[in-house]
Amino acid sequence: DVKVTQSSRYLVKRTGEKVFLECVQDMDHENMFWYRQDPGLGLRLIYFSYDVKMKEKGDIPEGYSVSREKKERFSLILESASTNQTSMYLCASSSTRTSLGAKNIQYFGAGTRLSVL
Amino acid sequence: AQSVTQLGSHVSVSEGALVLLRCNYSSSVPPYLFWYVQYPNQGLQLLLKYTSAATLVKGINGFEAEFKKSETSFHLTKPSAHMSDAAEYFCAVSDRRGSTLGRLYFGRGTQLTVWP
Numbered sequence: 001d002v003k004v005t006q007s008s009r010y011l012v013k014r015t016g017e018k019v020f021l022e023c024v025q026d027m028d029h030e031n032m033f034w035y036r037q038d039p040g041l042g043l044r045l046i047y048f049s050y051d052v053k054m055k056e057k058g059d060i061p062e063g064y065s066v067s068r069e070k071k072e073r074f075s076l077i078l079e080s081a082s083t084n085q086t087s088m089y090l091c092a093s094s095s096t097r098t099s100l101g102a103k104n105i106q107y108f109g110a111g112t113r114l115s116v117l
Numbered sequence: 118a119q120s121v122t123q124l125g126s127h128v129s130v131s132e133g134a135l136v137l138l139r140c141n142y143s144s145s146v147p148p149y150l151f152w153y154v155q156y157p158n159q160g161l162q163l164l165l166k167y168t169s170a171a172t173l174v175k176g177i178n179g180f181e182a183e184f185k186k187s188e189t190s191f192h193l194t195k196p197s198a199h200m201s202d203a204a205e206y207f208c209a210v211s212d213r214r215g216s217t218l219g220r221l222y223f224g225r226g227t228q229l230t231v232w233p
Contacts (some may be wrong), residue, residue: 004160031219040126042207042225043161050219090160096219103168104149104211106221108160 003027006091006109013116019078021112023091030095032074033106034058034066037088049074081116088113119144119210123224131232136180136195138227140208143189148210150191151221152182155205164206167191178202203231 007022025032030051035043035058045058047066055066063085067075074093078085092106124139142148149168153161165176172184178201182193191208208224 033220040225043223045220048220092161094219104219104221105151105163105166106161108153108162110160111158 004091004093004107004109006089006112008112009110011112011114013078013081013114015082015116017078017081017116019081019114019116021076021078021089021091021114023074023076023093023109024072025074025093025107026072027093027095027107028071029093029107030071030097031093032068033092033094034064034074034076035090035092036060037090037111043090046076081114083116086114086116119148119212119222121208121210121222121224123206123208123227125227126225127228127230129230129232130198132200133197136193136198136202136229138193138206138208138229140182140191140193140224141189142191142208142210144210144212147184147186148212150182150184151209151211152176152180152191152193153207153209154178155207155226157204161207164193198229198231200231200233203229205229 004025033048034046049055049068065077089112091109094106120143122141152164155161165174167174167184175181180195205226207226209221211221
């Protein structure tokens with residue numbers, strides 16, 4: 001089974017802190033994604049990556065950056081955390097270089113619930 | 118960009134009743150279509166996926182969805198609801214080609230409540 005692991009389930013940080021959220025996948029997927037999930041807004045894409053050292057902005061990249069130094073690891077960075085970044089953060093991975101049945105299926109981690117005080 | 122509309126942010130049914138969760142997409146070219154489920158405090162789990170084969174797709178836990186090109190819809194159904202089906206359900210689409218290949222566009226979700 002595909003496994004996507006997010007390093008923390010719950011995180012509490014203070015305003016202005018630099019925050020790292022880590023995500024690791026074990027399926028050699030080339031694509032990785034970071035979303036935030038807020039009630040009534042569904043999942044909103046922050047950043048995604050098609051390959052090592054490559055990144056693309058999603059719909060809400062402001063206030064965030066990402067790093068992908070190794071294929072299996074995709075990090076989300078909040079340079080200076082703010083209270084409006086309190087949210088659930090979900091990481092996912094997928095492959096487009098696979099059979100049609102598996103193409104584009106995203107596999108999700110359990111999520112990190114971040115509170116910024 | 119693609120967009121997905123899920124009609125009804127909350128749906129309530131009695132145990133044993135039919136479940137119908139609605140999803141419409143906007144695309145001139147039929148995309149790949151997905152339904153995901155999220156149980157409390159968990160990530161999303163794939164229920165089923167439409168590629169380009171049969172228009173009626175069967176998924177896990179007795180769910181199925183029908184792709185209707187003329188209506189640009191991909192509604193999720195289950196003949197008989199179970200208490201364990203209570204969760205949030207997300208419809209998603211992805212492009213078949215182009216630079217956004219691999220990206221999913223999600224609807225806002227529908228919270229399903231099942232009454233005993």
